[in-house]
Amino acid sequence: MTHPQPLPPFTDWSAVRQAAATLPTADQAAGQAARARQNNLTKPPGSLGRLEDVAVWLAGWQGTDRPRLDTLRTVIFAGNHGVATQGVSSFPPEVTKQMVANFAAGGAAINQLSRWAGADLDVIPLDLDRPTADFTQAPAMTADEALAAFNAGATAVPDGLDALVVGEMGIANTTAAAALAAGLLGGRGVDWVGPGTGLDRAGVNRKAEAVDRALDRHRDATGDPLAVMACLGGRELAAMAGAIFAARLKRTPVVLDGFVATAAAAVLPGLAAGALDHCLAGHVSAEPGHRRLLDALSLQPLLSLGMRLGEASGAVVALGLMGAAVATHNGMATFEEARVAAGTGAGPDREAAS
Ligand SMILES: O=C(O)c1ccc[n+]([C@@H]2O[C@H](COP(=O)([O-])O)[C@@H](O)[C@H]2O)c1
Numbered sequence: 001m002t003h004p005q006p007l008p009p010f011t012d013w014s015a016v017r018q019a020a021a022t023l024p025t026a027d028q029a030a031g032q033a034a035r036a037r038q039n040n041l042t043k044p045p046g047s048l049g050r051l052e053d054v055a056v057w058l059a060g061w062q063g064t065d066r067p068r069l070d071t072l073r074t075v076i077f078a079g080n081h082g083v084a085t086q087g088v089s090s091f092p093p094e095v096t097k098q099m100v101a102n103f104a105a106g107g108a109a110i111n112q113l114s115r116w117a118g119a120d121l122d123v124i125p126l127d128l129d130r131p132t133a134d135f136t137q138a139p140a141m142t143a144d145e146a147l148a149a150f151n152a153g154a155t156a157v158p159d160g161l162d163a164l165v166v167g168e169m170g171i172a173n174t175t176a177a178a179a180l181a182a183g184l185l186g187g188r189g190v191d192w193v194g195p196g197t198g199l200d201r202a203g204v205n206r207k208a209e210a211v212d213r214a215l216d217r218h219r220d221a222t223g224d225p226l227a228v229m230a231c232l233g234g235r236e237l238a239a240m241a242g243a244i245f246a247a248r249l250k251r252t253p254v255v256l257d258g259f260v261a262t263a264a265a266a267v268l269p270g271l272a273a274g275a276l277d278h279c280l281a282g283h284v285s286a287e288p289g290h291r292r293l294l295d296a297l298s299l300q301p302l303l304s305l306g307m308r309l310g311e312a313s314g315a316v317v318a319l320g321l322m323g324a325a326v327a328t329h330n331g332m333a334t335f336e337e338a339r340v341a342a343g344t345g346a347g348p349d350r351e352a353a354s
């Protein structure tokens, strides 16, 4: 007898692990058909570079040789962090709630970018009046709290999206992201921390020490990505992991944002190899740990703009560029349609040309 695939909300972590054991994969036939189309469009094959790869990748996950980017959603998860009391951010924790109000009022960067890219925006605050525990002293979350946050993300992904963007808002969450990255991938605080919202050198050193104390305290969690996420993460990180996971169950392509979103994503390959195959790195953030994290996950960012805002902003800029990939893929004429002579693949005949 086959067991049905568990769906969100997950009753417990074993249901998550069970779902991870049989993740859907991309539709190879659709991807191949899209690649064949790319090679027949009126341009030298490969000349649109990564735009071609983006169109083919979308085609595989959407299961069609003509991918779309019409129904788009940005989901931002907001959380507060006990570790903020360690002086690891240049902004006070009340800014998390204030920025959530700014998102609701339409005044943040992500409001403008989502409108520009044609994406709906959903903002989900997670228990902002109850920060996670300071993980230099205790696990950030209990297993149940982490599961609740994971489910908040997993249930925030509707059916029928052409692509999903996940992002976050949470003062001090670059410290949580650094701790999570170190807990999952190894290294010490110094390898993963950076200025975040704008710490000076002394602040960055303090942040590295806080991460080191957390790593030493929660050593026992090593090897279990969900335990590492509960001990060293935060609610918005667990929610992003849940949303990315739920999107995979629906074969919905995901565009990752910066360091914090990518640290959340990094939990999933520990559950199943290839668990991020439906994810594209929208950009590489100026936060130094992001490049290291993308390399560790073998993700190639689409853009490098020196952005370090979070709130899904870099990923949504990338979404605009992905629109260029889809527009050319679907709208261009083939060599046959336009009666343009196709290349031979052999290059010009030098003698005939002279
Ligand atoms: O994701 C990134 O690459 C990133 C880099 C720097 C800052 N952030 C954002 O800034 C906040 C965290 O910064 P900090 O200094 O408070 O840890 C949080 O709201 C993130 O969205 C995000």
Ligand SMILES: Cc1cc2nc[nH]c2cc1C
Pocket: 091, 095, 099, 168, 169, 170, 197, 309, 310, 311
């Ligand atoms: C103002 C501000 C806006 C943000 N958006 C995402 N993270 C942020 C952090 C701060 C401090």
